[in-house]
Amino acid sequence: MTPASERPHVVIVGAGFGGLTAARAFRRSDVDVTIIDENNHHTFQPLLYQVATATLNPSDITAPIRHVLRSQKNATVLLAEVVGIDVANQNLTVDEGEGRSGVIHYDYLILAAGARHSYFGHDEWEPIAPGLKGINDALEIRRRFLLALERAELSDDPEERKEYLTIVVIGGGPTGVELAGLIPDVLRGIRRDFRRIDPSRMRVVLVEGGPRLLAAFPQEISDHALADLHSLGVEVRLNSVVSRVEPGVACLGSGECIETRTIFWAAGNAASPLGKMLGVPLDRAGRVIVESDLSVPGHPEVFVIGDMATLKDSRGVQVPWVAPAANQEGKRAADNVTRRIRDDKTVPFRYFNKGNLATIGRYKAVADFGSFRVTGWIAWWFWLFVHIMYLVGFRNRLSVLLQWAYSYFTYQRGVRLITHADTERRARVTRGT
């Protein structure tokens, strides 16, 4: 699959925000670009929790990578998994599925394979408390969420029914806060569909290890989020580390054990294991400590961006692991590759903070733009606008807008689909535990 042309071959691993932005930045360059991803689609991660709560369709927040890059003739898309990096010879080993593997030579490499959740050394918790990083995770969480309601309706045992009607969300960052905040709204919408239970009385507990929610936001915003969640009926446990997760129960450091059949994990990050294959220093979360120009120490032809990389930018600011930062890094890495090809000096990365946004349930949101902060419905409309604008593809934008309009006006959830393919996964999870 290595192109036969004389032009430099730039290989990008991962078609998330960083990787896709980098690929597009080469659209007028005299290079061959190959972008490799395990999935055939780019995922708009900030809205994954809406798929997980049956508000949006998976296809609303995804776009086929091929389709996004269809007009960029110098870009080739490869559905494969990178399983080895030989930095000395500049080769990648890829698993193409069906037991086949291949080798791809690169002149320049941009690693943008992202991160998954970290279970802090308790990987055995993952099958019980799945995280939310990709569409498959979102579908699994949707399945569990909907099945818990079905089981509660079915159960004749009040204790068991209570367990099914309790959801624990672990991690008080944006994902945990948005997920916990949307659940009561979803439950309200489907109240009339059940005969024996009242879904709107479901108990939702949000557990955060630190002293406040949304630690990356200013204190004022955290306080607002906490108040908003309280008003929605969500129980919030701050300063609470999870000490034990087992089927049917989540225990906290305080000794409190919450009996529940549904635990979702939104805490901590572990960078893609590809970083380790470079043989350079990593931080505690497995991220590559990159140079100021985003290249890897000792390998000026390899760049690492997004959730896989850690650096303080040229002003000494720790770059956060958010979508806008990944986009900016993608552009910078692509430009630095072009500079290397021309034998120009590379340029250090500088992060431009566009602000932070999080939404909490219906019509509530919090926003922080450094110099000013917004909460309430103005922030919510702003959140809506920004998310619609950034969705890849016109079709997705229109579809998301209509699904939202439908959900918000009718309180109904249309995407409540428990699919059978998930049963396979359930079988696997059961075997795994």
Add this chain to the structure above:
Amino acid sequence: MTPASERPHVVIVGAGFGGLTAARAFRRSDVDVTIIDENNHHTFQPLLYQVATATLNPSDITAPIRHVLRSQKNATVLLAEVVGIDVANQNLTVDEGEGRSGVIHYDYLILAAGARHSYFGHDEWEPIAPGLKGINDALEIRRRFLLALERAELSDDPEERKEYLTIVVIGGGPTGVELAGLIPDVLRGIRRDFRRIDPSRMRVVLVEGGPRLLAAFPQEISDHALADLHSLGVEVRLNSVVSRVEPGVACLGSGECIETRTIFWAAGNAASPLGKMLGVPLDRAGRVIVESDLSVPGHPEVFVIGDMATLKDSRGVQVPWVAPAANQEGKRAADNVTRRIRDDKTVPFRYFNKGNLATIGRYKAVADFGSFRVTGWIAWWFWLFVHIMYLVGFRNRLSVLLQWAYSYFTYQRGVRLITHADTERRARVTRGT
């Protein structure tokens, strides 16, 4: 789960067209209705092939059963699988998942669990040539269809690439004709997304055992469908029985072997195995031979409808296994239950043929209304109208209309999503073969 009230308990197994129509027919009756289905959703089967070809979203053609029946207070929905019928004691054994089972007593039973494809004694072909009966089948077919294109783009071997660029559809009934007819259109839409292959040159072969396509339609319509498929570039093999299916190849009775990685099955029907548990005579496809009032011989309290039943109606017409017939039977069965409760005489079923419709690619369709026949674009618009009208739920109608408009005007396919949960299934299929 058996209601404690004094009212007669009517249990309906299956929430397809027949079962759902029967449940709704009881909305003003003084009975308790329990509807049991393995899925949480009703599926609009006639449009499954559009999900399989990445044109519609799964949620566009499904509706949560609970949601459909939310206002019908005498109806309870149960997500479970019926695994046993004790007709003597009027009890059902259900598998509720997670290793639990339960017993449900019925006063009246309506079986409407449908059918799956028949492999004519070659069940080992199923993993290689999946059928199209439910959403999970459609997602599996979508995955294989999209993956074949990815593998073709990836392959350096011209022979292998040719295999990936060949699709064989087995069965020339409405499902096979509609599926084979839509594929060229879909391929045209995504042509520009690939670099090394031209998807629009994919070979599509439709195999039919009988002498003509759409055997349930008049000859004239069959001829039209054949001509339409030819003009779309689909190769049609009539009078061709499949003699061998193996990974990589489909062989016909004529001795012709077609090398292909993608085989879809749309031939034959095998009724739900629940029919066999009644201990009454079945036809060759496993359907229950019901009395003229749709009840089971010797069991006036048990009714069988839809794809599980076979009968000649009161005028001696063999009732076909199509959605409108299932709906009509659902109404008749519900009314006959009500008559039994009141000790009235039951009424024989009489089929009202509303006509047959099938669509072939873009803007082409064939329709047969007995007294008159329509082909071409008028039939296509009629097809569109009928299908939109019958979709359950306003949201689905709007969403389907918009997705269609988008597909038809832009030639793009938005729902091209290869999901990971499918990988699990792939693993299973691989192990199975």
